Each structure stands twice: as structure tokens, then as C-alpha cells.
Amino acid sequence: MISVESLAVVFNKGTPLERRALRGVSLAVASGEFCCVIGSNGAGKSTLLGAIAGDVLPDSGRIVLAGRDVSRLPAEARAGLVARVFQDPLAGSCGALTIAENLALAAARGQRRGLAPALGRARAETIRTRVAELGIGLEDRLGVPMGSLSGGQRQALSLVMATLAPSSIVLLDEHTAALDPANAEFVLDLTRQLAERFSLTVLMVTHSMRQALDLGTRTLMLHEGEIVLDMTGAERASLTVEDLVERFRTARGQELAEDRLLVG
Amino acid sequence: MSSFAFFGAVELGLVYAFVAIGVYLSFRVLDFPDLTVDGSFPLGAGCAAVAIVAGWNPWLATALAMAAGALAGFATAFVSVRFRILHLLASILTMIALFSINLRIMGRPNVALLNQETVLSPFYGRGLADHLVRPLFLLVLVALAVALVAAFLKSDLGLAMRATGANPRMARAQGVRTGLHVMAGVALSNALVALAGALFAQTNGFADVTSGLGTIVVGLAAVIVGETLLPRRSIALAIAACVAGSVLYRLAVQLALNLDVLGLQASDLNLATALLVLLTLILPRFRKGASAA
Numbered sequence: 001m002i003s004v005e006s007l008a009v010v011f012n013k014g015t016p017l018e019r020r021a022l023r024g025v026s027l028a029v030a031s032g033e034f035c036c037v038i039g040s041n042g043a044g045k046s047t048l049l050g051a052i053a054g055d056v057l058p059d060s061g062r063i064v065l066a067g068r069d070v071s072r073l074p075a076e077a078r079a080g081l082v083a084r085v086f087q088d089p090l091a092g093s094c095g096a097l098t099i100a101e102n103l104a105l106a107a108a109r110g111q112r113r114g115l116a117p118a119l120g121r122a123r124a125e126t127i128r129t130r131v132a133e134l135g136i137g138l139e140d141r142l143g144v145p146m147g148s149l150s151g152g153q154r155q156a157l158s159l160v161m162a163t164l165a166p167s168s169i170v171l172l173d174e175h176t177a178a179l180d181p182a183n184a185e186f187v188l189d190l191t192r193q194l195a196e197r198f199s200l201t202v203l204m205v206t207h208s209m210r211q212a213l214d215l216g217t218r219t220l221m222l223h224e225g226e227i228v229l230d231m232t233g234a235e236r237a238s239l240t241v242e243d244l245v246e247r248f249r250t251a252r253g254q255e256l257a258e259d260r261l262l263v264g
Numbered sequence: 265m266s267s268f269a270f271f272g273a274v275e276l277g278l279v280y281a282f283v284a285i286g287v288y289l290s291f292r293v294l295d296f297p298d299l300t301v302d303g304s305f306p307l308g309a310g311c312a313a314v315a316i317v318a319g320w321n322p323w324l325a326t327a328l329a330m331a332a333g334a335l336a337g338f339a340t341a342f343v344s345v346r347f348r349i350l351h352l353l354a355s356i357l358t359m360i361a362l363f364s365i366n367l368r369i370m371g372r373p374n375v376a377l378l379n380q381e382t383v384l385s386p387f388y389g390r391g392l393a394d395h396l397v398r399p400l401f402l403l404v405l406v407a408l409a410v411a412l413v414a415a416f417l418k419s420d421l422g423l424a425m426r427a428t429g430a431n432p433r434m435a436r437a438q439g440v441r442t443g444l445h446v447m448a449g450v451a452l453s454n455a456l457v458a459l460a461g462a463l464f465a466q467t468n469g470f471a472d473v474t475s476g477l478g479t480i481v482v483g484l485a486a487v488i489v490g491e492t493l494l495p496r497r498s499i500a501l502a503i504a505a506c507v508a509g510s511v512l513y514r515l516a517v518q519l520a521l522n523l524d525v526l527g528l529q530a531s532d533l534n535l536a537t538a539l540l541v542l543l544t545l546i547l548p549r550f551r552k553g554a555s556a557a
Contacts, residue, residue: 079438079440080439091433094427094435095431097427105440109438109439110439114420118422119418
């Protein structure tokens with residue numbers, strides 16, 4: 001269970017470049033809910049995720065994760081509650097460390113780290129099993145530096161990393177946007193599987209209307225720092241991509257011509 | 265090269281192996297170029313020498329030197345992390361400050377340790393020549409340091425430190441307090457450099473306030489020579505390569521000084537080292553350029 005209450009974020013406050021990225025966003029996500037977030041560039045999607053993760057500190061409003069007010073905590077202090085996968089495959093893992101070391105790092109996310117070997121027998125076994133489940137043969141290359149893998153492989157491993165330790169919310173920030181279609185499909189499938197298997201609570205930002213309707217249980221649309229659409233259940237099930245584009249156009253009040261939004 | 269000169273070079277290489285491991289931690293693991301070492305080497309030498317002259321147990325004096333080095337490293341990292349001052353600049357400030365502090369600690373530019381009890385005293389006169397006892401003793405200590413640092417870097421804490429240097433944003437997302445890790449890592453690095461200083465004073469019989477000049481370049485040379493000769497396979501091997509690099513570097517220097525044709529003097533050492541490091545930094549670019557063409 002996470003709740004965001006009247007969250008406001010202003011960038012460059014008090015300067016000519018002042019921009020209100022979030023204008024009082026309120027949102028409650030129940031445990032196990034999978035929300036897709038869409039919106040045009042600058043709508044505040046990434047800012048919302050950044051604020052929940054702790055990269056961006058809000059100007060007003062509250063963020064409560066698992067009953068704990070984390071509004072003022074830096075990212076590293078709330079990592080035990082928040083798991084993330086970034087858009088850039090290079091951002092979510094360390095290229096210089098091996099696959100096994102990256103996963104070991106994630107297995108201890110948010111926990112107190114001591115002097116025990118990072119790859120003790122039990123953890124090494126868990127890591128091996130989880131990587132083998134991907135079915136892409138990486139379990140035999142656990143000692144290889146992460147930097148030698150492809151973007152798709154790194155994103156798949158980043159998803160595994162995000163689910164090695166418990167979390168109250170998983171933030172996926174356009175995590176398939178930098179991949180080719182085949183790899184994007186693979187990573188999306190994996191996302192679906194893992195979310196189901198671990199009953200994850202997910203907030204996924206996407207630029208694809210199709211994904212926003214097909215994946216998960218709830219669709220949110222942000223526009224200029226506000227939530228302009230929030231649909232679940234039957235209402236959402238009856239929604240088509242065309243409907244969504246129409247709603248989107250209404251919200252923006254202009255043509256979509258030069259937007260990078262993808263239909264399909 | 266006489267065997268005396270050979271073992272002398274090995275001995276010096278093993279003393280500076282601690283510097284190499286320290287520089288590896290700051291430059292390679294934390295990606296924190298740290299010039300504090302030019303001050304923490306004489307700091308370690310001075311602290312140990314003064315404490316030994318004052319009648320301290322030499323092991324305790326050596327531990328004191330390490331603590332002082334750790335404090336110096338912590339000061340640099342704290343200023344850099346807390347006040348967001350460029351790491352190089354922060355470390356130069358500490359280095360300059362340490363020159364005055366070292367003079368205060370030692371009371372004069374040079375402290376002699378003649379006929380004083382050192383960590384090596386118990387091992388002298390037991391059938392092995394002194395010039396062999398020293399490198400052997402140092403080898404044991406270096407091996408211990410390599411094993412301990414390697415084990416640390418493979419622990420949860422050490423992995424967090426490596427992630428801090430490699431990808432700080434990812435490290436924070438995993439709950440790593442990167443600022444603390446930088447401070448701890450640079451402190452550990454300088455503790456090792458101060459240990460080298462303390463051992464240098466005890467094997468050579470004196471501490472000199474100017475002995476730190478160029479420590480960083482010698483440490484870097486050792487790290488780079490080691491990396492070039494032993495491309496890294498594992499973290500333990502990478503650290504062992506620093507040790508090998510340090511010894512080989514000293515042997516190369518000794519060899520060059522012995523070749524009269526070159527006409528080199530001991531005072532040319534810093535120039536030669538700077539050129540060597542520059543060369544090894546430039547070479548990989550040419551290799552890359554060649555393979556790309």
C-alpha cells in the first residue's frame with residue numbers, strides 16, 4: 001500500500017525558469033496493484049516516480065510507503081521499500097562488477113551491510129536459480145562483467161535484481177524504451193510474470209498506449225502535473241487505444257503530431 | 265645489479281606496495297583521485313618515528329600511524345562529500361596542511377631511529393642477513409594486507425563500496441549511503457599509505473618530512489604497471505597485481521640507475537616516473553585507435 005497526498009514539486013523555484021512539475025497529485029495504490037502511467041513529455045511521470053524513489057524531494061505533500069512517511073528521506077534511506085528499474089540499461093547496474101556481484105548487491109537492498117561474503121553459498125544458490133529461470137543461459141556466465149551484456153540482458157537482470165529483496169513498490173521508468181522490439185517484448189513478458197509471481201505493487205511509466213491498457217490492473221494519465229485519467233476494472237477493460245488517444249487529445253487540447261507518443 | 269641492490273629494490277617495492285593498494289582503493293575502486301597520500305606517507309613515518317623515540321611499542325606506534333593516516337583521508341573525503349568540493353582540490357588542501365602538521369608532530373624535518381626498537385628488531389640476528397630479513401618480513405605483511413583487502417572488497421560492505429565508485433546512482437537506489445562509503449574508503453586508503461610510511465621509517469631508520477613528494481605518482485605507476493602486466497581476472501588478483509607492479513617498478517628503476525650509459529641520477533627519478541605514468545596512460549588510446557581503424 002502506498003499513498004501520495006497532494007504532492008507538489010516545483011523546479012527552479014523563484015526563477016524565470018520556474019516549472020511546476022507536479023501540482024498536487026494524490027494517489028493511493030493498493031498492494032498488488034499494477035499501475036501503468038502515461039502522459040506526454042513533461043507531464044510529470046518521471047518526477048512522480050523520482051519523488052516516490054527519493055531522487056526529488058517534494059515542495060509540499062506527503063508520500064507514505066507501507067505506513068511510513070518517507071517524504072523527506074533521501075533515496076538510499078527508503079531503498080528498502082522501493083525497487084527500481086531505470087530506462088537506461090546502464091543506469092541500473094554496475095558494468096564493472098560481475099553479474100553475480102550485481103545481483104548480490106540487489107539482494108541486500110535496504111538491509112544493513114556487514115563483512116560477511118557478499119556471495120555466500122545460500123545467496124549464490126538463490127542468484128543462480130533466479131538467473132537460470134530467465135532461460136537465456138546467463139546462469140553459466142555469472143562471473144562475467146555486467147558491462148559485457150546487451151541492453152536487453154541487462155534490463156532482464158535489472159528486473160530480477162528488483163525482485164530479489166522485498167519492496168512495497170516497484171518503479172519501472174520506461175524500462176523497455178531503450179530496447180529493440182524483440183527484447184522489449186521479452187522484458188515486458190518477464191515484467192508480467194514477476195509481478196504475478198511476487199504479487200508486486202507496480203508503478204510503470206510507458207509511452208505505449210497499448211501497454212498501458214494491456215498490462216496491469218490500472219491506467220493513469222498525467223497531464224501538466226495532474227492526474228487527468230484514472231481507470232480500473234470493467235471501465236478500463238472496455239477502453240480501446242483509440243479512446244485513450246481521444247482522451248489524451250482532449251487533455252492536451254492540441255494535435256499529437258509532433259509527440260513521440262506511440263499508438264500500438 | 266648486486267644482490268644487495270636487488271633486495272634493496274624489492275624491499276622498497278614491498279614498502280610501496282601498501283601505497284599501491286591504497287591508491288588502487290581510491291583511484292580504481294572509488295574513482296576518487298586522491299593526492300592526500302603525498303602527505304599521509306610522511307605523516308605515517310613521522311607519527312611512528314616520534315612514538316618509537318618516545319618509547320612506545322613499535323607495533324602500537326605503527327597502529328597510531330595508520331590511525332593518523334585514516335584521519336587525514338577522512339578529512340579529505342569529508343570536505344569533498346559534505347561541501348561538494350572537487351576531490352582533487354580537497355586532497356591538495358589536506359596534502360598542503362599535512363606538511364605543516366607533520367613538522368609539528370616531528371618537531372624538526374628529520375627524526376632518526378638509530379638503535380631504536382622497531383617492528384623488525386625481533387627478527388634481526390637470527391641467522392638471516394638483515395637485507396633479507398626486511399623484504400621477507402614485508403612480504404608477509406603485504407600478503408596479509410592483500411588477503412584482508414580482497415576479502416573486504418568481496419563482502420557486502422566492500423561490494424557497496426565498489427558500487428559507490430562504479431555507479432553511485434545505482435548504489436543509492438540499492439540503499440548504499442555513498443557519502444559514508446567514500447569517507448570510509450579514502451580513510452582506509454590513507455591508513456595503508458601511512459602504514460607504508462611507518463614501515464619505511466622503520467626499515468630505513470629515519471623519518472623525513474619531505475619523503476612524501478611524488479608518493480601518488482609512484483603509487484599510480486605501480487597500479488598501472490600491475491594492470492598492464494596482469495590484466496584483472498578477479499579482485500584478489502587485481503590487488504596482487506598492484507604489489508607486483510610496485511616491486512617491478514622499483515626493480516626497473518634500480519636497473520636504470522645501474523646502467524651508467526643512461527647517465528641517470530637518483531634525483532631524475534620523479535621525472536622518469538612521471539614520464540612512465542604518462543606513457544602508460546597514453547598507450548591504451550593508441551591501441552584503441554589502431555583497433556578502431
